[in-house]
Amino acid sequence: MIEPAGPVLELREVTKAFGEREVLRGIDLTVREHEAVALIGASGSGKSTLLRCIDLLEEIDDGDVFLDGETITDPAVDPVGVRRRLGLVFQAYNLFPHMTALENVVLGERRAHGASRAEAEERGRALLARFGLDGREDDRPDNLSGGQQQRIAIARAFAGRPRALLLDEVTSALDPELVGEVLAAVRDLKEEGMTMVIATHEMSFAREVADQVAFLHEGRILEQGPPSRVLTSPQQDETRRFLSRLLEAGRA
Amino acid sequence: MPSDRRLEREAARRRRHRRGQAIAALSSLIVLGGLAALILTSPGWPEVRETFFNWDVFKDSFPDVAKAFWLDVKIFVIAELAILVVGLVVALVRIARSPAMFPLRLLSVIYVDVFRGIPTILLVFLIGFGVPALRLSGVPTDPIVLGGIALALSYSAYVAEVYRAGINSVHRGQRDAALAVGLTETQALRHVILPQAVRRVAPPLLNDFVALQKDVALISILGPLEAFREAQIIEAQLFNFTPLVAAALLYLAVTIPTARIVDRLGGPEGAVR
Numbered sequence: 001m002i003e004p005a006g007p008v009l010e011l012r013e014v015t016k017a018f019g020e021r022e023v024l025r026g027i028d029l030t031v032r033e034h035e036a037v038a039l040i041g042a043s044g045s046g047k048s049t050l051l052r053c054i055d056l057l058e059e060i061d062d063g064d065v066f067l068d069g070e071t072i073t074d075p076a077v078d079p080v081g082v083r084r085r086l087g088l089v090f091q092a093y094n095l096f097p098h099m100t101a102l103e104n105v106v107l108g109e110r111r112a113h114g115a116s117r118a119e120a121e122e123r124g125r126a127l128l129a130r131f132g133l134d135g136r137e138d139d140r141p142d143n144l145s146g147g148q149q150q151r152i153a154i155a156r157a158f159a160g161r162p163r164a165l166l167l168d169e170v171t172s173a174l175d176p177e178l179v180g181e182v183l184a185a186v187r188d189l190k191e192e193g194m195t196m197v198i199a200t201h202e203m204s205f206a207r208e209v210a211d212q213v214a215f216l217h218e219g220r221i222l223e224q225g226p227p228s229r230v231l232t233s234p235q236q237d238e239t240r241r242f243l244s245r246l247l248e249a250g251r252a
Numbered sequence: 253m254p255s256d257r258r259l260e261r262e263a264a265r266r267r268r269h270r271r272g273q274a275i276a277a278l279s280s281l282i283v284l285g286g287l288a289a290l291i292l293t294s295p296g297w298p299e300v301r302e303t304f305f306n307w308d309v310f311k312d313s314f315p316d317v318a319k320a321f322w323l324d325v326k327i328f329v330i331a332e333l334a335i336l337v338v339g340l341v342v343a344l345v346r347i348a349r350s351p352a353m354f355p356l357r358l359l360s361v362i363y364v365d366v367f368r369g370i371p372t373i374l375l376v377f378l379i380g381f382g383v384p385a386l387r388l389s390g391v392p393t394d395p396i397v398l399g400g401i402a403l404a405l406s407y408s409a410y411v412a413e414v415y416r417a418g419i420n421s422v423h424r425g426q427r428d429a430a431l432a433v434g435l436t437e438t439q440a441l442r443h444v445i446l447p448q449a450v451r452r453v454a455p456p457l458l459n460d461f462v463a464l465q466k467d468v469a470l471i472s473i474l475g476p477l478e479a480f481r482e483a484q485i486i487e488a489q490l491f492n493f494t495p496l497v498a499a500a501l502l503y504l505a506v507t508i509p510t511a512r513i514v515d516r517l518g519g520p521e522g523a524v525r
Binding site: 052055057079080083084086087088090092094095096097098107108111112113156157159160 | 425426428429430432433434436439443444447448451
């Protein structure tokens with residue numbers, strides 16, 4: 001395993017409210033290079049919002065987010081340039097239904113990163129093959145299983161050579177038998193040293209892949225540390241309650 | 253070897269199917285036959301047949317009406333192309349969020365409200381007679397052009413709303429995903445949102461075109477010799493309405509195929525089976 005290095009992403013006192021509802025209430029988080037940080041917590045605890053704020057799909061109210069030391073949440077920063085340095089994978093895949101698998105993967109390469117068609121397609125094919133999708137290049141998302149779609153979405157996010165990948169509950173919409181193939185793709189990226197923030201409900205996966213686990217509760221990080229500590233001997237009551245609820249549901 | 257149970261089911265299904273067909277045929281015969289009987293036995297039918305469905309008049313007038321109909325075809329084809337573009341531009345202005353676009357956005361709202369709210373025949377009248385009266389140089393005065401412009405303006409207002417509905421119907425997650433791969437807002441619109449929106453609105457859009465194809469007859473009030481007007485002239489000469497029936501058939505010859513294309517796009521549910 002590649003050892004974590006200096007910080008890639010840093011969040012300081014990040015707050016975000018939708019109207020009256022405070023979703024993030026002062027988040028501090030550091031993600032170092034080659035590190036995978038798992039965000040765990042109940043639905044509505046702010047995991048998705050946190051990832052969307054990092055990718056500048058939502059504007060934060062207060063605090064700062066740094067990417068490689070640069071304040072990306074400064075209003076003067078062009079969000080397009082920032083998003084080109086990050087990759088985001090959505091819970092519901094959000095593939096472009098009017099495009100083939102390959103077109104989905106190369107769209108960003110071609111239009112955002114200015115790669116030539118041949119160059120982008122060659123790389124796109126290689127990426128699809130890497131995630132077990134060779135022969136599926138010309139299929140539309142509708143004709144593919146959820147697991148295949150999500151692997152295309154991961155290839156699409158990875159195609160832009162991001163500094164960090166943000167994964168938003170990438171297995172939550174999948175049938176149980178398809179979860180494994182998507183997790184394998186994420187594991188593969190982790191092995192090559194991809195920096196990742198992974199919002200997940202899969203505790204065993206968090207334990208296996210994450211260097212750090214952060215437990216989010218009502219917009220705050222209540223507990224953070226290596227998975228062996230947070231998942232095995234949590235210090236906070238809320239964390240214990242959350243983990244035992246998962247255990248009862250057979251998810252841990 | 254299929255089981256008896258299965259053969260029995262298949263036989264029952266075939267019986268049900270045959271019975272359904274027989275009922276459909278019989279009820280069609282009763283309804284259509286009844287309607288035909290009602291018309292054919294009406295006291296005025298012999299005169300109506302003479303004045304509306306006179307074969308000799310039809311044969312003599314059809315070539316002239318058909319030639320005039322060619323003008324209708326030219327007008328609606330050009331108008332449809334213009335409408336596709338103008339409608340899209342108006343819709344895009346209306347959804348634009350930039351503050352600099354505010355005056356244009358306001359104009360597009362007013363445009364849609366006004367042009368959708370005035371009867372098309374009035375618009376044809378106002379533009380066809382009003383614009384030449386301004387006596388501005390460089391402004392067209394040809395009634396065919398002005399009539400076409402009036403129709404295009406009226407229908408572009410409808411079509412702009414159709415486009416806008418289509419754009420709004422594309423899930424927000426599509427925009428998010430497009431931005432997440434690094435596209436700008438404009439690129440997201442062009443490569444991700446519009447292609448999906450246009451596909452979705454093709455049926456209602458063509459539906460508006462069916463309406464337009466017959467509304468071309470409204471231009472006749474400005475004088476151009478299109479099918480309806482040509483038919484009216486022949487009718488006045490012969491005191492016989494058959495040329496108008498000929499014109500009606502010509503309009504149907506373009507609107508029905510368009511409607512079938514709409515059905516095809518809308519999936520099998522809309523088609524008559």
